[in-house]
Amino acid sequence: MTDATLSRILYVEDDADIREVVRMSLQTLGKFEVAACDSCAAALELVDEFNPELLLLDVMMPDVDGPTTLRKLRERASAVGAPAIFITAKVQAGDMARYRNMGVLDVIVKPFDPMLLSSRVEQIWRGNRSKSNDDVG
C-alpha cells in the first residue's frame, strides 16, 4: 500500500472563489480528481458515487459546518474510513487541538499558497498512511 497514490479528493467549500482556486490548484498542479461541493448536502449526494480517498473540508460554512459535515459523511460506508483535512480561516487558540480530536489529519490555514497546496495535501495524506501502516505492521 505504500506505493499507492492519492487520487480522489472530496472538497467542500461554500465560497465559490476559493473553491475554484483550490479545485484548479489540486487538479492542475496535483493532478487529483476533485469533487468540489458547496455544501454538506451536495457532498452527501456525491459521496457514495465518488468514493473519496480524502475529505478536504472548510470549517465555517452556513447551514452545516465542517465538523458536522465530516461526521455525516463518515456515516456513509463510502467515506467511513476516509482521512480528512480541515481548511479554514478560523483558527483560534485551542482550535487546532479540538479539530485533531475530531479525527482530522491536519488543518490547513487560509490563506494558503495554492502553488504548494497539492504537495502539502499529499504530504499529509502520505504521512498518515505510513503511520497507519506502521501501526498495522
Added chain:
Amino acid sequence: MKKQERHNLEYLAAWLLILAFFAWTVNLLLNVQSDWAQSNEVTRIDQDVHALVNPWRNLNRPGNDVLENYAVESQAVALERYLAEYAAARASLEPHRTATVPMTDFFAGMDEAAATAEALASRVLQLAADRENLRRSGATPNSIRLVETEAATTMARMDQTFQNGLDLIVGMDERLDGRLLALVASRRASIGSLYLILLVALLSSVASLVLLRRTAKQGAALRSGAERINAIVNNVVDGIITVDDAGTVESFNRTAEEIFGYDAAGIVGRPFIELIDPESSAQNDETALGHGESEHLARRQDGSTFPMELAATRVRVDGRALLVYIVRDIAERKQAEERLQLAAKVFESTTEGIMITDSDGDIQSTNPAFTAITGYTADEVIGRNPRILQSGVQSAEFYESMWQSITGTGHWQGEIQNRRKNGEIYPQWLNINAIKNARGQITSYVGVTFDISELKASERLKDEFIATVSHELRTPLTSIHGSLRLLEGGVAGELSDDAAKLIKIAQDNSQRLVRLIDDILSIAKIESERMQFHLQPVVIDDLVARAIEANHDFATQYGVSLQAESGVPEARVLADRDRLMQVLTNLLSNAVKHSPRDGVVRVGVRRHDEFWRVDVVDNGLGVPESFRDNVFSKFAQADGSDRRKGGGTGLGLSICKAIIDRLGGRIGFDSEAGVRTSFHFDLPVMQRQAIADVVSA
C-alpha cells in the same frame, strides 16, 4: 447669712472670748496679788490688834471696892494702867493708821476713847488731889464724900471708856479676822479660777492642737486636692475653659492651650466669644454656647478654624456663677464620620454586590446591589449562610480550596456561578476578604461581587467578532492570493513580463494584508488577555538555534548572516514557546531588514540580575533619535520607506512588547547608529522549584 460672713463672725467671737479670758486672768492675778498683799497687811494688823485683846481683857480693872472705898491710890494705879494700855495700844497700832484696810472708825474711836480716858484720868487725879486737900483741911465728910463720889463716878466712866476701847479692839480683831477669812476665800476663789482658767487653757490648747492638727490635715488635704484637681484639669484630653458671668475667660487648661494655640495668659481675661469663628452662627446667638452640648466652628489664635464640640455646665464657686466649658477638637472625628458616611454611601450606591458575614459565615449585612444581583433582600438573607446562593455548578472540591485560600491567606477571588432567587444561574466575579481585629482574629468576611453575565456575553461577542472578521477578511484574501499565485505560477498559461510584474505587486500587497490581519488579530487577543499562553520551561539556547534556523532563508535574501553567540545552556525561562519564538522571529527579521548587506546579526544570552537577557544585535543604521519614544507603538515605523522595503506591518515590536509583558518580562533597546543596535528582552530566571511545579502540573 452667707457662709463667709458667718465664718467671719465666728472668728470675731472667738477672738473676743480669748481677750475676755485674758482680761479675766489678768484681773484674777491682780486680785490674787492684792489679796495676798492685803492679807499680809491684815494679818500683821490683826496680829497687832489681837495682841491687844488678851492684855486688855485680862487687865485687872478696879472693882467696886476701889470705887466704893474711894481708894484713890488704887484708882490712880488703875488709871495709870489704863492710860499705859492706851498708850501701848496706840503705839502698837500707830503704824497701821495709814494701812489700806479701812480702820478710820477704829482709830477715831480709839483716839476719842484715849482722849476721854486722859480727860477722865486727869479729873480723877484732880478729885484725888481735891479730896486730899479736903481731908487735910478737915473738911466735912460730906464734902469729902461728894468728891469721892464724883471720883468714883469718873472712875466708872473711865472703866466704861476702857471697856469701849476693848470693844473696839475686839470688834476690830473680829473684823480683821473676817477680812482675813474673806481675803483667803477670795484668794482661794481666785486661785480656783486660775486653776479653772488653767484647765480651760489646757483644754483649749489640747482642743486647739487637735483642731489645728485637723485643720492642718484638712488644709493639706485641701491643698493636695486642689493640686490634684489642677493636675487633672491640666492633663485631661479635653480642653477645659471657665468663663464668668460676663463671658470673660477665667481659666484655660493645657489642652485648651494646645487646641487653640493660645497661652492661658494670652486669653484669660478676654471674651470667650473670641474663640468662636466670626462666621459661626453662635456669634449671633451666644445663648447657644451656654446650654448643654453643641458644635461650633472655633478659631485658633493663628486664625485657622476647626470644628469644636462644646459641653457647657453651670457651676457656683464661692457664690459666683461660672460656666465650665469642655471643648474638644472634633476635626478628626468629623473626618472619620465623613469617611464613614462616604463608605456607607459607597456601600449603598456601588454596583458591586457586598455581603458581610460574621466569623461563622452567617450573613450580617448586604447592600442594594447585592439585592439587585441575587434577588434576595437583606431581610431575606441576614442570619443565613451564603450557601443559599450556591448553584451546584461548582464541585465540593472547588469550595474546599476556596475556604483553604480564605483561611490561609485571608483572601480568595475568582469566577463562580451562583443561583439567583428566581433560580437563574449567573456568572459572577467574587472577591472574598477576611477582616481581622487588632488581635489578628477573624471577625468577619466581606464578599464583593459583580455580575459578569453581560461581560461574559460581550466577551463572547468580541470573540465571535474577531473570529468573524478573521474569517470574512481571510476568505476574499484567500481567493485573491490563491488566484494571483496560480497566475504567477503559470497555471493559467505564460505571462508577459509586464503582467508578471503587475501580478507580483498585487501578490506582495495581498500578502501584506494577510500579515496585517494576523498581527492586528494577535495583538487584540494578547492585549485583551484572551490569548492563552501555554507556559512551560523553555531552554533559551534551543529557542535561539531554532529561530536562527527558521529565519536563515529570510536573512539570506537580505545578504545578512545570523549568528548565535556562545551559548548558556542553563538559561531557562517559563514561557509560551510559540509566542517567544514569535518575539525572537520578529526581532531577528527587524534586525535583518535594518542591516547593511553582508551584515551580521548576533543573538546573545546572558544573565542580567534576576533575568535572562536575550540580545539581538545588528550593525545597521540604528533607531533614529526622533523615533526612540515610539519604537514599541502600534503602526510605528521609523521610515515610511521601510514599509515597502521590509513589507512590515508596523505592529511587530508592539506584539513583542505585549507578549513579553504578559510573560512578566521587559523589552528594550539601545542603539548607536551604524555601530551597534541591540533589541533585547529580559525574562525572569526560572527557579528549579518552579520548573518542577510546572513539569508535574
